[in-house]
Amino acid sequence: MVEEEKHPIHGEIVQENEPKGGICGCFWAPFYWFKMLAMEMHWSFVFSVVVVYGISQGLGGALARVGTEYYMKDVQKVQPSEAQVYSGLISIPWIVKPIWGILTDVVPLFGYHRRPYFILAGALGVISMLYLSMHEKLHLFLALLALTAGSAGVAIADVTVDACVAQNSGTHPLLAADMISLGALSSSIGALVGFSFSGILTHLIGPVAVLGLLAIPAGLVLSVGVVLKEPYAPGFAYRQVTEKFMGAAKAMWTTLKCREVWRPCVYMYFSLALSLNIYQGMFYWCTDADDGPSFSKETIGYIYSIGSVGSLLGAILYQYGLKDYPFRDLCFWTQLLFGLSGMLDLVLVLRLNLRFGIPDYLFVVIDASVSQMIGRLKWMPLLVLSSKLCPPGIEGTLFALLMSIDNGGVLSSSWGGGLLLHVLKVTRTEFDNLWLAILIRNILRISPLCLLFLIPGSDPNSSILPTDILNAEEGGQNLESKNIELASLVDNVDGR
Numbered sequence: 275m276v277e278e279e280k281h282p283i284h285g286e287i288v289q290e291n292e293p294k295g296g297i298c299g300c301f302w303a304p305f306y307w308f309k310m311l312a313m314e315m316h317w318s319f320v321f322s323v324v325v326v327y328g329i330s331q332g333l334g335g336a337l338a339r340v341g342t343e344y345y346m347k348d349v350q351k352v353q354p355s356e357a358q359v360y361s362g363l364i365s366i367p368w369i370v371k372p373i374w375g376i377l378t379d380v381v382p383l384f385g386y387h388r389r390p391y392f393i394l395a396g397a398l399g400v401i402s403m404l405y406l407s408m409h410e411k412l413h414l415f416l417a418l419l420a421l422t423a424g425s426a427g428v429a430i431a432d433v434t435v436d437a438c439v440a441q442n443s444g445t446h447p448l449l450a451a452d453m454i455s456l457g458a459l460s461s462s463i464g465a466l467v468g469f470s471f472s473g474i475l476t477h478l479i480g481p482v483a484v485l486g487l488l489a490i491p492a493g494l495v496l497s498v499g500v501v502l503k504e505p506y507a508p509g510f511a512y513r514q515v516t517e518k519f520m521g522a523a524k525a526m527w528t529t530l531k532c533r534e535v536w537r538p539c540v541y542m543y544f545s546l547a548l549s550l551n552i553y554q555g556m557f558y559w560c561t562d563a564d565d566g567p568s569f570s571k572e573t574i575g576y577i578y579s580i581g582s583v584g585s586l587l588g589a590i591l592y593q594y595g596l597k598d599y600p601f602r603d604l605c606f607w608t609q610l611l612f613g614l615s616g617m618l619d620l621v622l623v624l625r626l627n628l629r630f631g632i633p634d635y636l637f638v639v640i641d642a643s644v645s646q647m648i649g650r651l652k653w654m655p656l657l658v659l660s661s662k663l664c665p666p667g668i669e670g671t672l673f674a675l676l677m678s679i680d681n682g683g684v685l686s687s688s689w690g691g692g693l694l695l696h697v698l699k700v701t702r703t704e705f706d707n708l709w710l711a712i713l714i715r716n717i718l719r720i721s722p723l724c725l726l727f728l729i730p731g732s733d734p735n736s737s738i739l740p741t742d743i744l745n746a747e748e749g750g751q752n753l754e755s756k757n758i759e760l761a762s763l764v765d766n767v768d769g770r
Contacts, residue, residue, distance in 0.1 A: 311449070327457040334464075355696040365685055374429065399488065402427070458585075544722050
């Protein structure tokens with residue numbers, strides 16, 4: 275009854291825009307859903323999610339992945355274990371996301387909390403990617419510096435949108451899963467488009483030029499900062515920055531000490547860290563002419579694009595079939611299936627698929643689709659859970675902290691996988707022990723099931739934080755504006 279009083283508009287929109295049954299109803303259902311989100315939370319919020327998650331991270335991330343992999347392999351000519359470590363270094367800006375979160379929450383620039391940080395994020399991406407593209411034989415250190423700066427730009431933009439999602443999850447708890455689904459769908463569609471062209475572009479213009487194209491998504495992020503509409507806050511007392519930082523840190527520490535918060539954080543970290551990332555070894559093997567199937571650049575791009583279809587299907591399946599299931603049940607099945615899906619890599623490397631008459635390309639496509647779909651299903655309930663753990667007032671900062679914990683798990687996974695490849699002597703030309711690395715990884719993937727008791731068994735639509743934490747934050751001084759609103763871009767681009 276309380277939820278109905280807090281969200282009367284949501285009920286009216288659902289009744290007004292309820293799609294009719296049949297094939298036409300199924301076709302129009304996503305459009306009604308999209309319209310409902312835009313009307314419920316302001317359409318500019320939806321647009322910001324699409325730009326950051328879909329274009330910057332989805333499409334741009336697809337181009338960056340293929341471009342960086344071939345850049346390290348063909349231009350810098352590093353070993354797979356080294357490339358695995360370097361990929362972890364590039365992701366470091368994502369681990370320090372709480373820094374960006376605190377800055378956007380408590381340190382306004384020129385009277386604005388959000389607009390300058392969007393502009394900073396876009397500028398970092400544009401400058402670093404253009405610099406990298408203009409130097410064909412750039413030293414490895416400078417190349418890693420440029421790639422890390424570009425990664426920092428994406429991370430800063432991501433933090434700002436994460437804050438919006440977390441805040442809206444608090445004011446619209448019934449739409450928390452829908453907002454996560456919107457981000458996942460945007461990311462999957464963007465990745466599908468990006469991967470479809472990534473291999474062709476890498477073949478035609480080379481990996482260096484492909485990385486230069488990333489300046490375009492960064493420019494779009496910058497433009498969002500230019501049109502961002504938010505209250506102007508003049509006269510900010512910068513002398514109080516230290517006090518505000520201490521207040522934010524104290525609020526985060528108080529929340530993290532809560533049993534309902536730190537237990538899921540432990541599970542999320544180990545569920546990622548124990549899944550050792552040995553992708554660079556698989557990539558080098560797949561493109562090797564002697565031991566592997568010797569896939570071309572175009573083929574690699576097509577495989578990734580089809581894998582993105584699996585990710586998109588996973589997001590749709592979660593939105594329309596699984597979003598209301600308890601967190602613990604979903605985490606159990608997705609973690610189990612995630613470990614079992616890794617066995618497809620083992621079948622491929624041992625060439626067992628050829629014994630059954632399944633060509634390498636077809637089998638890799640199946641492998642990529644299944645793995646991406648299960649990976650998306652595994653990740654989405656954890657994102658919804660993270661948004662539920664953020665109390666009012668420090669949504670952006672705490673959500674960034676939770677995501678940095680997850681990214682710390684990804685970094686541990688990447689470096690652990692690089693160490694495993696190095697110990698097993700998997701190099702650019704030697705892949706005899708790659709099967710053993712895959713087997714070890716698959717066993718470790720299932721091990722987080724022992725920590726499943728740390729995940730709450732509650733319904734995703736119910737509140738997780740205890741009442742005293744919520745009341746303490748609501749009654750205190752908020753560290754960020756409670757009305758984040760992007761300018762309506764319809765007025766600026768003629769209805770898009």
